[in-house]
Amino acid sequence: MKGFEGEPLTNCEECDAPLSIPNDAIQGEIVSCKDCGASYEVKKDEASGLVTLKPAEKEQEDWGE
Amino acid sequence: MIRWEEKAIAQAAEKRGVKATLVDLKEMEISLTGAGANPKVAEKIVLQRCVSHYRNLYSTAALEAAGHTVVNSLRTAWNSSDKLLCTLALKRAGVPTPETHVAFTEEGAMRALGELGYPAVLKPAVGSWGRLAALLKDEDFARAIIEDREYMHPSYQVYYLQEYVKRPPRDIRTFVIGDRTVAAIYRTSAGDWRTNTARGGKAEPCKVTKEIDDISVKAAKAVEGRFVGVDLMESKDGLVCHEVNNTTEFKNSVPATGIDIPGLAVDYLASLDRR
Numbered sequence: 001m002k003g004f005e006g007e008p009l010t011n012c013e014e015c016d017a018p019l020s021i022p023n024d025a026i027q028g029e030i031v032s033c034k035d036c037g038a039s040y041e042v043k044k045d046e047a048s049g050l051v052t053l054k055p056a057e058k059e060q061e062d063w064g065e
Numbered sequence: 066m067i068r069w070e071e072k073a074i075a076q077a078a079e080k081r082g083v084k085a086t087l088v089d090l091k092e093m094e095i096s097l098t099g100a101g102a103n104p105k106v107a108e109k110i111v112l113q114r115c116v117s118h119y120r121n122l123y124s125t126a127a128l129e130a131a132g133h134t135v136v137n138s139l140r141t142a143w144n145s146s147d148k149l150l151c152t153l154a155l156k157r158a159g160v161p162t163p164e165t166h167v168a169f170t171e172e173g174a175m176r177a178l179g180e181l182g183y184p185a186v187l188k189p190a191v192g193s194w195g196r197l198a199a200l201l202k203d204e205d206f207a208r209a210i211i212e213d214r215e216y217m218h219p220s221y222q223v224y225y226l227q228e229y230v231k232r233p234p235r236d237i238r239t240f241v242i243g244d245r246t247v248a249a250i251y252r253t254s255a256g257d258w259r260t261n262t263a264r265g266g267k268a269e270p271c272k273v274t275k276e277i278d279d280i281s282v283k284a285a286k287a288v289e290g291r292f293v294g295v296d297l298m299e300s301k302d303g304l305v306c307h308e309v310n311n312t313t314e315f316k317n318s319v320p321a322t323g324i325d326i327p328g329l330a331v332d333y334l335a336s337l338d339r340r
Contacts, residue, residue: 026075028089029067041066056066057091062118064193064263065294065310 013055014038021051030056069316071114073327081328083335084108090120095127103131110338111135112292112330114312118146118191121312136291136334137311144288145309149190149225151288154309158287160280161305163298164228171211174224178207184229187211189221194263197221200229230298230305236260237271237297237304239278240315240326241285242333246278246295248324250317268317280304291337292330 012019017035021042025031029042031053039056067075067087078085086108093105111133115121125139137145144154155162166177167190178185178201187210188198201207214221239249249271252260260266271277281295284306294313297304315326 026067026072026087028087029072060117061196062191062193063116064118064196065116065312065314 012036012038019053021053025051066116068116068314070314070327073319074112074114074330077325077327077331081331081335083331085331090115090124095124095131097127097130099131103128103133106131106133109134110334112334113137113142116312118193122146134337136337137293138289138291141288141290141293142311145290145293145311147191148188148308149223151309152225154287155284155306158283160284160287161303163230163300163305163307166224166226168224168226169222171208171215174211174226175204175208177224177226178204181226181228183207186227186229187214188225188227190223190225191220195257195259195261198259200258201226227307230300230307232298232300235299236307237277237299238268238318239271239273239281239295239297240293240313240318240324241281241290241295242292242326242329243336244282244286246273246281247329248315248318248322248326249273249277249281250321262314262317268321270322276304280306284309292333 010019012033015036017033019033025042027042027044030039031042032039040053041056043052043054075085075087088106095103111128113121113125113135115124122142125135125142128135129139144150149167152162152165164181166181168174168177184200184202187201199210201210235251235253237249238252239246250268251271252262252266252268254260254266257264262268280297284295285293288309290309290311294310295306296308297306319326
């Protein structure tokens with residue numbers, strides 16, 4: 001994994017493809033790796049404006065609609 | 066977490082000048098015994114969008130107790146996110162629904178299947194995205210699947226068994242907001258008997274006929290739903306409703322229908338706030 005929580009994650013920890021954060025990303029938004037589909041959650045530090053990605057919660061048995 | 070749906074709702078609210086705050090349940094705790102509304106949720110109206118069944122149910126209960134109007138309500142969540150309770154609610158309201166039995170043991174399940182006939186469908190009472198739903202083609206197959214369930218969490222030993230409705234290789238998902246069916250799609254499956262778009266089912270536009278609107282609104286009312294997704298099948302005897310979804314997804318339905326479901330949802334929520 002390149003980077004860890006609290007630091008910018010620039011490459012996918014699953015497949016190492018570069019990750020991009022949408023310009024209009026909002027706190028808590030789920031973004032996916034375009035290559036392998038791994039999910040990341042956008043974390044925004046309100047004070048510094050720093051945007052980082054951390055691996056999203058894994059799908060649980062009770063998830064869905 | 067913010068999926069396409071939640072972001073679309075937030076953007077629709079911003080566009081309309083409706084104040085909306087996104088609240089992440091992971092970041093909050095709610096007092097069950099304190100007085101008054103929870104300070105972390107400033108707005109009176111709460112649109113519940115949590116993807117987790119249990120977090121959804123219990124946070125709705127806590128927020129309602131704190132004085133919020135939650136869409137959908139605890140009663141709706143309870144009676145729709147559990148398929149067994151949903152079947153009972155649909156039946157009570159006179160909404161056509163597939164023949165369904167419940168059993169609590171392997172032998173009970175086999176007897177129920179004897180009455181339903183094969184093929185039949187086994188679903189977890191609480192479960193989503195078609196997960197662990199099984200098409201039981203014959204008695205041997207059913208016995209094998211049910212034997213597996215006997216080694217799983219006890220919740221999977223509540224055998225919710227449903228007739229397999231003969232239908233075109235598709236079902237219909239409708240979206241009810243307030244007392245109106247605002248959009249509908251056909252969900253066609255690709256090599257899977259399940260049509261869930263989460264499983265690769267394809268969304269195609271479906272005209273909201275009077276028949277579709279009537280049964281959808283009636284099903285929504287059966288669970289007191291204010292913003293729900295209703296699943297219908299085209300049986301030889303007409304439409305039947307097999308499920309109502311209280312935290313409906315519409316990522317694939319907006320482009321398929323061209324209907325601004327998030328915008329309509331925000332308009333409806335804003336109208337509640339004015340009442």
